[in-house]
Amino acid sequence: MKRKSFNDPFKGRKGCYHLSSSHLEKQTVFRTDDDFIFGVNSLALLLTLFDVRLIAYCLMDNHLHLLLSGCLEACLGFYDRVVHRIAQHNADEYGITGILSCDDVDIVAVTNDQQLKNEICYIHRNPYKARISSPLAYRWCSADVYFSTFIQSGKKAGSLSVRERRRLFKTHIPVPDDYEFIGGRILNKSFVSFEMASSRFRDSVEYFDCLRKFSLESIVESEHGLHESISFSDRELRERIKDVCRNEFHAETHTLLPRKDLLRLCVIVRNRYGALQPQLSRLLGVDKEILDSIL
Numbered sequence: 168m169k170r171k172s173f174n175d176p177f178k179g180r181k182g183c184y185h186l187s188s189s190h191l192e193k194q195t196v197f198r199t200d201d202d203f204i205f206g207v208n209s210l211a212l213l214l215t216l217f218d219v220r221l222i223a224y225c226l227m228d229n230h231l232h233l234l235l236s237g238c239l240e241a242c243l244g245f246y247d248r249v250v251h252r253i254a255q256h257n258a259d260e261y262g263i264t265g266i267l268s269c270d271d272v273d274i275v276a277v278t279n280d281q282q283l284k285n286e287i288c289y290i291h292r293n294p295y296k297a298r299i300s301s302p303l304a305y306r307w308c309s310a311d312v313y314f315s316t317f318i319q320s321g322k323k324a325g326s327l328s329v330r331e332r333r334r335l336f337k338t339h340i341p342v343p344d345d346y347e348f349i350g351g352r353i354l355n356k357s358f359v360s361f362e363m364a365s366s367r368f369r370d371s372v373e374y375f376d377c378l379r380k381f382s383l384e385s386i387v388e389s390e391h392g393l394h395e396s397i398s399f400s401d402r403e404l405r406e407r408i409k410d411v412c413r414n415e416f417h418a419e420t421h422t423l424l425p426r427k428d429l430l431r432l433c434v435i436v437r438n439r440y441g442a443l444q445p446q447l448s449r450l451l452g453v454d455k456e457i458l459d460s461i462l
Contacts, residue, residue: 170270175239176278183222183277184239185286186246187232194266194449195228195401196253202260203307204352205337206231209252211353212340217245220360223286225293225308228401229449232290234277236360246272280367287313287364288377289387295378297400302378306352312361314371321347321354401450404442408450411435421451429453430461437462 176182188196197203206226210233214221219237233249235242247269257266277283291313294305302310312318324332325344332342335351346357355361368374412418415435416428424432433453436442442450444458 170272171274173239173274176276177239179238179240181236181238183234183236183283184242185232185234185273185275185277185290186242187273188230188250188267189271189273194263196230196257196266197226197228197307198261202256204350205256206253207307208336208338208351208353209249209256211346211358212336212338212342213245213248213252214358215340215343216248217241219245220363221309221358222283222360222364223290223309224359225290225305227293227297227307232293234286234290236363239274243272243274283364283367284373284377285387288374288380292378294400297403299400299403309355309359309361312355312359313365314368314374318356319347319349319354320356321349323347324353401446404436404440404446404450407440408432408436411439430457433458434461 197206203226210221210224217237219235219241221233222236223232223234225232231249233246235245237245250267250269250272254264254267257263275286277286291302291308291310293302294300294308295302299305302308303315323344324342324346327335333339335348336342336353343357347354348357365374368377408421409419411432412421412424416424416432418424418428421429421432429451430453433447433451436447436451444455444462447453447458447462448455
């Protein structure tokens with residue numbers, strides 16, 4: 168796949184860019200907490216190799232968002248390394264290849280302060296939009312360090328030997344001594360450039376008001392050319408599918424259902440939870456062509 172052309176308004180100078188991967192239709196990127204921790208740590212570790220700053224990020228089950236500051240070449244280089252590392256992790260852990268493509272990336276240049284604030288809040292709203300949790304409670308995004316009255320402190324990487332760092336963070340990349348971590352996850356305070364971004368908001372009230380704006384989705388998506396309507400994450404929808412299987416079909420899993428009941432399940436989940444064809448196809452293993460004919 169060839170990377171889509173992009174007209175860089177900064178013409179090679181340092182700028183700000185929102186880079187995001189496409190929502191995968193039939194696969195998930197992060198399945199377990201360990202996968203998410205690996206993803207967060209990949210961001211923290213690879214930042215040490217590039218002249219870029221990470222302003223905000225969010226890792227979701229089947230896609231990711233990065234808001235970066237730097238020249239476009241460096242930002243894309245960083246994105247490519249992140250995607251490659253996560254893809255290799257999926258290949259090693261699950262034997263799945265082709266989970267992410269460096270070329271399949273959406274790029275939007277951020278050219279003014281208002282757009283910057285919108286992009287930050289749009290990224291942080293992802294877990295709320297997916298009905299997972301509030302942005303501040305979601306562990307796999309950068310919202311917890313924005314206007315927080317309590318920022319976690321952890322153990323410093325400098326307290327570990329080189330061998331211990333390599334084993335804990337699964338890397339040969341040198342880990343900065345001042346990086347802090349809890350439970351193997353490098354804390355956002357160590358690598359997210361939140362102070363520079365926070366200064367663009369008048370105060371915490373403006374930030375939280377921006378987070379609450381339902382109109383924010385259409386504002387930002389118009390910049391990206393997107394119209395997302397995902398209501399539930401894959402993880403949460405899987406639990407609801409299990410409930411429907413037990414309550415409606417007296418089965419523990421959809422894989423035990425005969426084809427007729429499986430298609431009925433698709434209709435129920437679509438109508439009850441607003442799941443779209445790509446997500447249903449991904450979670451229930453039904454071809455999109457068949458879903459198009461019954462939904």
